[in-house]
Amino acid sequence: MSFFEFLSLYWPRLMSGTGVTAAQFLLGAILTVGLALVFGLMKMSPNRAIKGSAVVYIEIFRGTSLLVQLYWIFFVLPLFGITLEKFTAGWVAIGLNAGAYGAELVRGGIMSVPKGQWEAATAINMSPARRMWRIILPQALVNMLPAWGNLMVEILKGTALVSLISVTDLMFQAKQINASTYLSAQIFGTALVIYYILARFLLTPFMRWLEGFMARKLGRT
Amino acid sequence: MFDWLFMDEWFPKFDWRWDYTWEILPRLIEATGNTLIAAAAGYLIALVLGLVFALAQRSQSRVLTFVVREFVEFVRSTPLLLQIFFIFYVGPQFGITLSPWVSGMIAIGLHYSCYLSEVYRGGLDSVPKGQWEAATALNMTTAQTYKRLIIPQAIPPAIPGLGNYLVGIFKDTPMLSVIGVAELIHTANAIGSETWRYLEAYTIVGVIFLALSLPAAGLIRAFEGFVRRKLGM
Numbered sequence: 001m002s003f004f005e006f007l008s009l010y011w012p013r014l015m016s017g018t019g020v021t022a023a024q025f026l027l028g029a030i031l032t033v034g035l036a037l038v039f040g041l042m043k044m045s046p047n048r049a050i051k052g053s054a055v056v057y058i059e060i061f062r063g064t065s066l067l068v069q070l071y072w073i074f075f076v077l078p079l080f081g082i083t084l085e086k087f088t089a090g091w092v093a094i095g096l097n098a099g100a101y102g103a104e105l106v107r108g109g110i111m112s113v114p115k116g117q118w119e120a121a122t123a124i125n126m127s128p129a130r131r132m133w134r135i136i137l138p139q140a141l142v143n144m145l146p147a148w149g150n151l152m153v154e155i156l157k158g159t160a161l162v163s164l165i166s167v168t169d170l171m172f173q174a175k176q177i178n179a180s181t182y183l184s185a186q187i188f189g190t191a192l193v194i195y196y197i198l199a200r201f202l203l204t205p206f207m208r209w210l211e212g213f214m215a216r217k218l219g220r221t
Numbered sequence: 222m223f224d225w226l227f228m229d230e231w232f233p234k235f236d237w238r239w240d241y242t243w244e245i246l247p248r249l250i251e252a253t254g255n256t257l258i259a260a261a262a263g264y265l266i267a268l269v270l271g272l273v274f275a276l277a278q279r280s281q282s283r284v285l286t287f288v289v290r291e292f293v294e295f296v297r298s299t300p301l302l303l304q305i306f307f308i309f310y311v312g313p314q315f316g317i318t319l320s321p322w323v324s325g326m327i328a329i330g331l332h333y334s335c336y337l338s339e340v341y342r343g344g345l346d347s348v349p350k351g352q353w354e355a356a357t358a359l360n361m362t363t364a365q366t367y368k369r370l371i372i373p374q375a376i377p378p379a380i381p382g383l384g385n386y387l388v389g390i391f392k393d394t395p396m397l398s399v400i401g402v403a404e405l406i407h408t409a410n411a412i413g414s415e416t417w418r419y420l421e422a423y424t425i426v427g428v429i430f431l432a433l434s435l436p437a438a439g440l441i442r443a444f445e446g447f448v449r450r451k452l453g454m
Contacts, residue, residue, distance in 0.1 A: 062434075064431055157301070160301075184311045189311075
């Protein structure tokens with residue numbers, strides 16, 4: 001079988017896998033951004049209980065591996081009465097894991113905003129919430145976006161692990177096709193190229209565009 | 222042991238058994254040894270290969286620079302899990318059979334060498350240009366300059382980055398379980414499928430990872446201070 005015949009035969013399955021990978025990535029990324037924002041801000045809180053719970057979350061999810069967290073969420077969480085379907089368990093684990101890394105990025109981004117900005121906002125009588133939302137966060141966002149670009153690629157790569165709890169993503173399809181054809185170089189090679197295209201030619205350019213867009217919005221071009 | 226938490230009232234299915242925990246603990250501790258060996262071996266490969274990639278990207282040859290640069294980008298943008306499968310299964314197709322350990326070490330070492338090459342690159346770029354000019358003035362060869370002047374100065378600023386990836390490689394070793402390397406997760410999976418009890422095994426694995434990776438971060442910071450003092454920086 002030529003490589004072309006092979007591709008045309010398995011292309012639909014690879015594409016359906018890519019669709020699942022994309023869905024896992026999008027849901028995981030949205031959860032990551034939400035958790036990162038919440039826990040990043042919580043970690044800067046002067047309240048010890050709030051700060052402490054953020055530290056516990058961040059250290060637990062950064063201190064263990066994604067695969068361990070995924071298995072724990074899928075196999076152990078049901079004992080606590082929370083049964084997640086495998087698709088949901090996949091992106092929830094990815095989001096929880098990457099959210100811990102993102103929280104540190106958010107904190108770093110906020111700390112990189114010059115002190116004068118905080119003082120000026122206070123001087124014109126802005127409430128703390130308004131100051132954070134209107135003055136600090138937009139500037140922090142521009143500063144931390146390059147690091148978020150890397151984290152997004154890590155999230156995309158992390159989605160491959162959901163195949164291990166039988167979510168039918170690209171990795172899973174590649175494994176299945178390999179098991180039935182033994183054409184390992186062709187199938188794993190094709191899957192590698194698809195992941196590469198997603199990361200390098202879709203995700204990275206989008207994050208670059210977002211960086212430029214946000215910088216223009218802030219008048220920093 | 223968890224009675225005081227009223228766990229069985231809140232979560233009827235939750236039932237942590239300590240006798241079972243003590244029974245499986247020795248197997249998991251043994252597997253921790255394998256995890257640490259895998260991480261250390263993979264890291265050594267990555268340390269050497271990463272430096273090679275970083276230096277190759279600074280070479281005069283534009284072809285070499287371009288090829289290495291694109292290769293590093295490719296490896297960094299694709300999942301390690303897929304790379305592990307690729308290396309493990311593609312060899313036999315061409316008549317080269319690699320054991321799970323060997324292919325695992327190649328995959329994880331290669332993956333992380335691409336990350337480390339970026340860290341080295343940052344360190345190498347941070348060495349002031351005057352150092353190169355001084356070396357030229359002293360009539361040193363490029364190899365000598367790198368060995369005696371540039372690399373020693375490039376390493377200390379790179380240590381935090383290098384250290385982070387040591388912890389990173391340790392946390393990625395569970396992926397080796399998919400090709401049958403008997404590390405922590407592989408052992409926990411085996412225990413789970415023997416007894417249909419996942420709670421204890423996976424929880425202990427999580428605790429072991431936490432207990433090892435949290436102090437590691439502190440040790441790396443201490444080591445960086447030590448190296449800086451040694452080199453009089």
